[in-house]
Amino acid sequence: MEKNYKDIEIFNKNLxxxxxxxxxxxSGTVEYMTESETEVVNFDAVKKMYVKGMELTGTPCSTxxxxxxxxxxxxxxxFKNGKMSQSKIYNVYNKIYxxxxxxxxxxxxxxxFCREHVNFILVYNESKNPKVEIGEYFAGKAxxxxxxxxxxxxxxxxxxxxxxxxxxxxxxxxxxx
Numbered sequence: 010m011e012k013n014y015k016d017i018e019i020f021n022k023n024l025x026x027x028x029x030x031x032x033x034x035x036s037g038t039v040e041y042m043t044e045s046e047t048e049v050v051n052f053d054a055v056k057k058m059y060v061k062g063m064e065l066t067g068t069p070c071s072t073x074x075x076x077x078x079x080x081x082x083x084x085x086x087x088f089k090n091g092k093m094s095q096s097k098i099y100n101v102y103n104k105i106y107x108x109x110x111x112x113x114x115x116x117x118x119x120x121x122f123c124r125e126h127v128n129f130i131l132v133y134n135e136s137k138n139p140k141v142e143i144g145e146y147f148a149g150k151a152x153x154x155x156x157x158x159x160x161x162x163x164x165x166x167x168x169x170x171x172x173x174x175x176x177x178x179x180x181x182x183x184x185x186x
Contacts, residue, residue: 012116014077019115023054027186030074031132033090042088042132042176045186050075052085052108059111069107070100076185083127084183092137098158101131105163120167128170130183131160135175
């Protein structure tokens with residue numbers, strides 16, 4: 010019998026939408042990276058509920074959202090509105106590792122499951138991180154997708170697919186947005 014991952018209690022208690030999970034208040038004003046009302050799991054909230062009562066000395070990192078489609082495919086989504094410095098990229102790596110560990114524990118699966126069913130999407134602000142057209146050009150010539158910020162290293166070992174895209178590309182490439 011196939012599991013219905015949408016029925017997992019901790020996920021249901023932390024439902025939100027893409028717009029809310031994309032909210033950025035770092036600049037002192039509220040900015041959203043998408044206007045999409047698509048229902049997702051607020052994975053930051055899942056992490057908080059997951060670690061509650063553990064008396065940790067530090068808090069794990071987590072991605073912003075988890076989208077679960079109707080065919081047991083999962084999409085971790087991280088929104089980055091600022092300039093992608095090396096420290097921010099490193100923080101994304103930590104979010105990937107910690108989110109996968111928490112996710113696998115919650116759903117009682119292993120990393121092999123993730124390689125078959127889980128994707129990672131980083132949505133970044135194009136105006137603060139100009140396109141690398143030469144990289145995209147060569148990736149296109151090789152008939153490969155272009156993944157920024159060295160995140161391609163997580164594909165095949167941890168994820169079915171890894172994607173980096175601007176807000177507009179996110180809207181165009183993913184039908185659930």
